[in-house]
Amino acid sequence: MKCRKCPSTASIELKRHNSALCKDHYLDFFDTQVGRAIKKQKMFTHDDQILVGVSGGKDSLSLWDYLLRNEYDVTGLHIHLGIGDYSSNSFLATKEFSEARNADLITIDLEKSYGMSIPLLSQTIRRVPCSGCGLSKRYILNIEAYKRNFSVVAMGHNLDDEAATLLGNILHWEIGSLARQSPSLPSKGDNLISRVKPLYTMTEREVAANAILRGIAYIEEDCPNSLGAKSIIYKEAIDSIELHSPGTKHSLVSGFLDRVRPIMETSQDEFNLNDCTICGQPTTSETCSFCRMWATAHQKARSNNP
Ligand code: AMP
Ligand code: FES
Ligand code: ZN
Ligand code: ZN
Numbered sequence: 001m002k003c004r005k006c007p008s009t010a011s012i013e014l015k016r017h018n019s020a021l022c023k024d025h026y027l028d029f030f031d032t033q034v035g036r037a038i039k040k041q042k043m044f045t046h047d048d049q050i051l052v053g054v055s056g057g058k059d060s061l062s063l064w065d066y067l068l069r070n071e072y073d074v075t076g077l078h079i080h081l082g083i084g085d086y087s088s089n090s091f092l093a094t095k096e097f098s099e100a101r102n103a104d105l106i107t108i109d110l111e112k113s114y115g116m117s118i119p120l121l122s123q124t125i126r127r128v129p130c131s132g133c134g135l136s137k138r139y140i141l142n143i144e145a146y147k148r149n150f151s152v153v154a155m156g157h158n159l160d161d162e163a164a165t166l167l168g169n170i171l172h173w174e175i176g177s178l179a180r181q182s183p184s185l186p187s188k189g190d191n192l193i194s195r196v197k198p199l200y201t202m203t204e205r206e207v208a209a210n211a212i213l214r215g216i217a218y219i220e221e222d223c224p225n226s227l228g229a230k231s232i233i234y235k236e237a238i239d240s241i242e243l244h245s246p247g248t249k250h251s252l253v254s255g256f257l258d259r260v261r262p263i264m265e266t267s268q269d270e271f272n273l274n275d276c277t278i279c280g281q282p283t284t285s286e287t288c289s290f291c292r293m294w295a296t297a298h299q300k301a302r303s304n305n306p
Pocket of ligand 1: 052053054055059060077078079080081090137154155156157161
């Protein structure tokens with residue numbers, strides 16, 4: 001198959017764009033799409049100080065690489081979750097990437113900073129690991145960005161992630177989550193830092209192609225806790241529709257963002273944010289869910305080992 005733009009052999013076929021591109025034209029296309037998403041959603045400019053959450057996977061490393069190549073003021077933040085070999089390999093891939101590019105990296109070890117790894121936390125509070133893990137990632141990225149004066153938190157979620165989350169929110173009519181689902185959430189007050197997802201228009205396959213063609217060494221293994229997770233089931237369902245109808249993922253997410261979310265935003269009452277009585281971070285209740293979760297974990301650990 002030939003590239004649509006030059007006589008070279010195509011490296012990737014893009015069915016949803018009815019196109020096929022060689023390595024160089026694909027890498028240009030990737031950068032153009034990501035740049036457009038950043039602009040369209042007014043995510044950040046070169047005046048912002050960006051903290052990017054890095055797991056060592058293809059998405060977050062591709063994002064960090066894009067931000068560095070385009071000379072944004074960016075620092076990586078890796079949270080060591082303590083999930084066996086998966087976390088050790090995630091940390092190694094992140095560290096090697098940052099050293100090879102001389103890029104600034106902050107590492108937070110969950111066990112050292114908060115007292116428990118994700119497996120121990122989930123065992124202690126008897127909740128699936130992913131729920132405490134997702135909450136911890138969001139919280140730590142926000143509080144570290146706030147303490148260190150970053151203006152934006154960037155995350156590597158791709159189009160498949162966004163489509164799966166949207167499908168889950170629709171299937172269960174999670175109206176609050178739907179109203180907040182956005183690739184660009186503005187800051188609120190001075191302690192809720194703006195959170196953006198610059199890769200939200202690129203599929204998982206397109207981001208993997210970028211990482212491979214750019215020679216980014218990322219970890220391919222998925223978190224062992226993701227086996228059987230709802231998000232994987234939703235991704236498989238959407239993948240099978242996409243196979244028959246290329247472009248479905250994109251129309252699902254962009255249709256929601258362009259046509260449905262604006263109506264939800266205007267009909268939603270502004271929710272009030274208070275400062276958490278324990279940590280001072282923003283919350284809709286008195287104590288934030290992160291502090292509540294860790295208070296329960298430490299209380300249970302004490303009663304299990306008096
Ligand atoms: P996931 O929830 O694993 O799909 O990850 C979504 C995004 O969260 C990634 O693209 C990263 O930006 C961020 N992230 C995931 N794991 C970590 C981690 N261990 N440390 C810092 N950021 C992370
Ligand atoms: Fe958090 Fe798997 S990465 S539970
Ligand atoms: Zn070409
Ligand atoms: Zn708190």
